[in-house]
Amino acid sequence: MPFPISEATPIRFPGPPPRVCDVVIIGGGVVGVMSAWFLAERGLKVALCEKGRIAGEQSSRNWGWIRQQGRDPGELPIMMEARRIWENLAQEFGDALGFQRTGVLYLANKEKDIAGFEEWMVHARAHGLDTRQLSAAEVRALLPGTAIDWPGGLFTASDARAEPWVAVPTLVNGAVARGVTVVENCAVRALDRAGGKVVGVITEQGRIACDQVVLAGGAWSSLFARAEGVTFPQLAVLASVAATEPMPEVYPGAAVDGDFAFRRRMDGGYTLAPGAEHDFFIGPDAFRAFRFYLPVLKNDWRSTTFRPSAPKGFPDAWSTARRWSADAPSPFEAMRVLNPKPNMATIGRVQDAFAKAYPALGRPKLKAVWAGMIDTMPDVVPVIDRVAAIPGLTIATGMSGHGFGIGPGIGRVVADLVAGNTVGHDLSRFRLSRFSDGSKIVPGPAL
Numbered sequence: 317m318p319f320p321i322s323e324a325t326p327i328r329f330p331g332p333p334p335r336v337c338d339v340v341i342i343g344g345g346v347v348g349v350m351s352a353w354f355l356a357e358r359g360l361k362v363a364l365c366e367k368g369r370i371a372g373e374q375s376s377r378n379w380g381w382i383r384q385q386g387r388d389p390g391e392l393p394i395m396m397e398a399r400r401i402w403e404n405l406a407q408e409f410g411d412a413l414g415f416q417r418t419g420v421l422y423l424a425n426k427e428k429d430i431a432g433f434e435e436w437m438v439h440a441r442a443h444g445l446d447t448r449q450l451s452a453a454e455v456r457a458l459l460p461g462t463a464i465d466w467p468g469g470l471f472t473a474s475d476a477r478a479e480p481w482v483a484v485p486t487l488v489n490g491a492v493a494r495g496v497t498v499v500e501n502c503a504v505r506a507l508d509r510a511g512g513k514v515v516g517v518i519t520e521q522g523r524i525a526c527d528q529v530v531l532a533g534g535a536w537s538s539l540f541a542r543a544e545g546v547t548f549p550q551l552a553v554l555a556s557v558a559a560t561e562p563m564p565e566v567y568p569g570a571a572v573d574g575d576f577a578f579r580r581r582m583d584g585g586y587t588l589a590p591g592a593e594h595d596f597f598i599g600p601d602a603f604r605a606f607r608f609y610l611p612v613l614k615n616d617w618r619s620t621t622f623r624p625s626a627p628k629g630f631p632d633a634w635s636t637a638r639r640w641s642a643d644a645p646s647p648f649e650a651m652r653v654l655n656p657k658p659n660m661a662t663i664g665r666v667q668d669a670f671a672k673a674y675p676a677l678g679r680p681k682l683k684a685v686w687a688g689m690i691d692t693m694p695d696v697v698p699v700i701d702r703v704a705a706i707p708g709l710t711i712a713t714g715m716s717g718h719g720f721g722i723g724p725g726i727g728r729v730v731a732d733l734v735a736g737n738t739v740g741h742d743l744s745r746f747r748l749s750r751f752s753d754g755s756k757i758v759p760g761p762a763l
Contacts, residue, residue, distance in 0.1 A: 319686045320481045321372045323652045328370070328485075329492075331499035333521055337361040339528040339734060340517050342504045342540065344368075345375035346720055347712050348532035349488050350727025351734075356494040358735050363526070364488075364496055365519055367503035367536075368652035371484035374534055375720060377557060377688030379589055380579055381570045382476040382721035383420040385447055388697050388760030389439045390745030391722060396443060397741075398725025402476060405487065405724065412486045414479030414582045418569030421450075421458060422470040425574045433470040436761055440472075447472040459567055464673045466573065477570055477579055480720055503648035505640065507544055507709065514708025518642040520649055528734050530710045535654060535689040537713035538601065539631045539647065543639060546703055548751050549605035550714045552631060552689040553620070554595040556658035558666065560585040560680040576669035588666045588680065592619040594690070595659050599625065599632030608694035608751065612759055621659065630654065630689070658687035692716045696760045700729060700746040710734050711748060 339355050341348045344366030352364045366372075382402055384395045406415035424430045433449055440447035450469035456462070458471070492498055499521065507529060508516035516525040531537055538550040562584030570579040572591050579587045596602070613620075626633040629651040640646045663685055671679040693699065693714035703709040712730045715722070732739050750757070 319377070319655060319684070321369050321376050321485075321653065322655060323368065325369050325372070327500045329498040329500045331502055331521055333365065333499045333502060333519060333524050334361070334363050334497050335523075336525045337363045337497070338526060339363070339530060340365060340504065340524055340526045341530045341532060342517070343532040343534060343536075344370040344488070344498070344500070345373060345532065345534050346371070346484050346487070346723030347715065347726050347730070348530070349484060349491055350724045351530050351532060351712065351730040352496040353487070353491040353494060354728045354731030355734060356491065356496045358731060358737070360735065362496045363524055364491070364498045365502045365504050365517070366498070366500045367648040369500055370488045370498065371481065372653040374688040374690055375484045375723070376481035377686055378480050378717070378720045379557065379570070379577060379587055380414070380477050380480050380720065381420060382415070382478055383472070383570070384445055385420045385470060385472040385475055386422065386436060386761055387718070388745070390697060390742070391718065391760070392439060392443055393741050394725040394729060395722045396445070397728065398722045399474065399476065401724035401728065402478070405490070408490065409486055413483040415476060415483075416568075417474060417476045418580065419471060419473045420475035420569060421567070421571040423455065423466040423571060423573035424468040425466070427467060429574075430468045432761070433468070436470070445472060446474050459571070461566060461676060462673050463675050475570070479582055501652065503646055504540070505646040505648070506642035507706070509706070512707065514706060520645070527708050528710070529708060530712060530730055530734060532712045534713065535631050535691045536648060537691060537711065539636070539638070541711065544706065546705065546709075546711075548699055548748060549608040549694055550691055550699075551596070551601055551605055551609070552691055554597070554656050554659070554687050555589065555690050555717065556595075556662045556685070556687045557587060557589045558658075558663050558682045559587055559684040561683050563677060563680060566674055566677070576666045578670065585683065586680065588663075588670060590662050590666050593621070593662050593665070594619065595621045595623055597623045597626035597630065597632065599634055601632045605694070608757055611757060612694060612696075627656070630656075654689050656687040656689055658685050660685070690717045694757050694759070698726070698746055699748050700726065700733070700743055701748040702733065703748060
């Protein structure tokens with residue numbers, strides 16, 4: 317089964333883009349869509365430009381978890397707000413999002429994992445979260461029928477799940493209903509600046525005059541920003557995922573250990589993924605950013621499969637142009653939808669891990685396998701900041717695999733940041749300058 321969103325997907329929003337608006341959003345993933353949604357609610361005229369299809373990339377390819385558990389302390393307050401927003405969205409759209417509060421469960425493979433859970437509980441208690449540590453017996457009670465004796469767990473009952481490739485294309489309907497103009501197949505090639513400030517953008521469908529731009533381009537953000545003279549060490553890693561055929565329910569929520577992750581789906585199957593494994597394509601940005609990622613690599617290089625180069629057209633492929641003319645096709649038009657091939661060896665190991673945990677069910681049969689490119693940062697937290705060097709430009713990128721669940725909260729924060737309102741959260745952890753002001757890069761929890 318091919319992935320549900322691709323270049324072959326009919327264009328729902330052909331445009332044309334407006335000639336003038338207040339804010340242009342670059343990128344039609346969950347962060348871009350929800351930023352547009354909340355900006356429109358604040359009375360601003362918003363245009364959202366997507367080079368391919370709404371939610372065509374990582375926003376539809378993720379695990380579908382809406383989790384507060386295990387978050388970086390800087391993210392946690394925004395994530396708690398995001399979960400509340402998801403509740404409101406589910407009231408507006410009914411079952412269309414696949415939203416269900418079924419909990420998130422982390423499983424300890426070793427005693428040292430339990431120590432990590434205990435460390436994170438400090439943050440859970442500080443924010444009044446309903447997270448609790450589980451004994452081996454409590455884990456068995458939550459997961460009846462398993463053949464694995466996990467020594468303990470971490471569980472947040474208020475965490476939830478949704479169906480990514482259904483949810484985000486549904487949410488964009490809400491943004492449009494609030495007045496957002498959405499244009500697919502409309503790559504933004506460059507900023508238009510006067511006196512150093514943003515005065516518009518140049519798209520493949522023409523110029524849009526505006527004085528505010530939000531860059532929410534996921535894996536493409538650093539390529540666009542670098543062409544505008546703004547650099548930050550964002551890279552992209554490949555994550556492989558699968559959907560099983562319908563099968564008996566072993567757990568209604570989402571769970572993960574070091575070997576595999578699983579999440580119940582609305583169609584009666586499970587979304588399966590590796591617990592930590594991913595692939596990384598070595599390209600020019602990898603060399604530029606190497607010093608920032610060294611602490612992470614020292615701690616966790618074994619979970620990464622390194623590949624010498626990315627396929628043609630990928631953001632950090634060796635042959636991808638780093639400079640282009642605004643009046644000619646850009647790299648964003650050359651790759652409308654980033655659709656990497658999954659690592660089938662990884663998926664095979666996940667099937668084996670599931671079968672080991674549930675031998676009575678056997679090796680799960682798959683109905684779909686896919687991969688996505690996760691935009692990641694050295695400290696595993698995003699950049700959410702105005703760009704001081706380019707007044708009018710705001711960046712919201714580097715969600716590091718956490719974006720789907722937190723997306724509505726980030727969207728609300730970005731909207732108030734752009735509108736000049738009180739944001740309500742401390743954003744210092746997410747400042748752009750942390751990569752240039754001599755700050756020590758501190759990775760978030762490895763949970």
